[in-house]
Amino acid sequence: MDSAMARVEVDGKCSIFPARPSLPQQCKLTYSDLQLLYVHYTQKCLFFSTPTSCTIQDFESMVERLKKSLSETLVYFYPLAGRLKTCDGEVYIDCNDSGAEFIEASAPDLCLAQVMGDSIPHQLFPFNGVFSINGHFLPLLVVQVTKLIDGIVLAFIINHSLADGSSNWHFINSWAQLCREPLSIPLFPLHTRCFTTTSPVKINLQHNNISKQRFDNFTPPPLSEKRFHFNEQIISLLKKEANEALKEKSIYISSFQALCAHIWQGITRARGLSPNEETRFCFSMNCRSKMVPPLPYSYFGNALQGVGASITTKELLSGSRASIALMLHRTIASHQDAQIRAELDKPPRFPDLKDFLSTNSIVVGSSHRFPIYNNDFGWGSPISVSSGWANKFDGKLTVYPGRDKSGSIDIEVCLLPQTMNALEFDTHFICPFND
Structure with missing residues (x-):
């Protein structure tokens, strides 16, 4: 359409x-x-x-x-x-x-x-x-x-x-x-x-x-967007693969961390980056539960901080999915109360969406844990969810729970058209266990 x-x-x-x-x-x-x-x-x-x-x-x-x-x-x-x-x-x-x-x-x-x-x-x-x-x-x-x-x-x-x-x-x-x-x-x-x-x-x-322009003649950016559905079986296999490869049994890699490792490798292959180029995977982390004492879920405002991991293309693509998932796990696990409070003491920094256009970054927004399909206004539950073109750029991922509530995850992926075309034809990305 x-x-x-x-x-x-x-x-x-x-x-x-x-x-x-x-x-x-x-x-x-x-x-x-x-x-x-x-x-x-x-x-x-x-x-x-x-x-x-x-x-x-x-x-x-x-x-x-x-x-x-x-x-x-x-x-x-x-x-x-x-x-x-x-x-x-x-x-x-x-x-x-x-x-x-x-x-x-x-x-x-x-x-x-x-x-x-x-x-x-x-x-x-x-x-x-x-x-x-x-x-x-x-x-x-x-x-x-x-x-x-x-x-x-x-x-x-x-x-x-x-x-x-x-x-x-x-x-x-x-x-x-x-x-x-x-x-x-x-x-x-x-x-x-x-x-x-x-x-x-x-x-x-x-x-x-502070501009009073209403942007009534908005034109979407020249990007391609596609929703990828990862069913519960695929996600479980990715998590199992990551955790079975661990030497430290006290560490537990989540389903989402394992899935993100798979996505990071897939998009980086599709981008065709040179081996020494750096690529970055970023999360908008909800800090509510990580603070001491924790902020309540009901806190109305922004309790987000960006955390991320960087690696060269060669290191990313030559490494196993499990090793990349472990790196993402450690990145997230290390951002606790002390690190959160240290960030709060810094002066505000105003990001520009243009900053992401040439950084080979992937930035994750939204969450598969949000209660999206609980919104019955009196005529039944929603049959789908989507986002507009706000804050979209090459490498932006928007995450939703699957509608079947079985543990599946839907991800809106926003990429340059040529990258999206390569990703869609990457059989290893679409079917990670059908080698």
């Missing part, structure tokens, strides 16, 4: 406010939040099938339920209804109930099968190309519900300086719960910004860094 040919019509927009006024307060952004001011708003969507008998009136009723329950959800997640503000170098969320944006749209010529492919129409997502810094004047949360011939697409666009993936799905799970059963949410969010040092973090934001 060529996204440029998709006809998605915006039928209406409105603001959604918390059902009850929030107490005026200011949530100061932490070091981890501030580093994401210059990346795009996050874009995720869920696909739902609807009966063929679903009428316009049925759809309108669903939309009203979404609006009403979103208003109730914003009572608990009130920062999402605010705006960013900067005063004396400190950036914070002004929880002023300015509201979230809700967009109703329709794609009268499209069905689910067309939009759930490897190239999702970017028109299903608003705020394409918009950076989080622009939350100073734009809504921090935007929702778009699009009616298709045989289903709906519910897109969530969230300012990345407010929340990471764990927080985003906590919000979405809570909203689904209130839409389905309007009582209360099972887990209240913690809005105290405690993933930080004791000293306030100040930055120098130049006035011209």
Whole structure:
């Protein structure tokens, strides 16, 4: 499906406010939040099938339920209804109930099968190309519900300086719960910004860094994206292979670490790098459980830090999958409370997406542990999940749990077209145990 040919019509927009006024307060952004001011708003969507008998009136009723329950959800997640503000170098969320944006749209010529492919129409997502810094004047949360011939697409666009993936799905799970059963949410969010040092973090934001351009004429980058499904059997074999090769039996390599080793080798082969070129594999690590004491799962904000391992192409491809999995395991295991707190004491660094274009890097985002398929808004569980073009570059991996909930993993892989073509024809990558 060529996204440029998709006809998605915006039928209406409105603001959604918390059902009850929030107490005026200011949530100061932490070091981890501030580093994401210059990346795009996050874009995720869920696909739902609807009966063929679903009428316009049925759809309108669903939309009203979404609006009403979103208003109730914003009572608990009130920062999402605010705006960013900067005063004396400190950036914070002004929880002023300015509201979230809700967009109703329709794609009268499209069905689910067309939009759930490897190239999702970017028109299903608003705020394409918009950076989080622009939350100073734009809504921090935007929702778009699009009616298709045989289903709906519910897109969530969230300012990345407010929340990471764990927080985003906590919000979405809570909203689904209130839409389905309007009582209360099972887990209240913690809005105290405690993933930080004791000293306030100040930055120098130049006035011209805050652009009011809406990027309405967004064009997706010249990249190829494809979703690869790894079933439970393949993942179990990769984990078994890695752990059986260990000499230190006190170490345990996880399924995901073993899978990442396989993917790193496959993409590096497809890139055709010279033997002495360095390649890097990076994780956006959720630090909640690694701190002492641990941050609660309910912490609403960004508790992410980047960790990674580097190696030459020759070393990577001549090594076994098990040895590469062990290197990734040690990289992750070594990043504990002391290292996390040391990172928090550093001045904020603002990454540029262009930094990744020539580094031979692979960067992993999202998680196979997120409760994505638990989001029943009252018309059944989603049949798939996807992301928009936000924060995409050559080597970006977006990870999801498999819909079958058996331990399978889906990974959206974003690469240069020639690299993707080579990867798709790499039989060792597609079938790692069919030598």
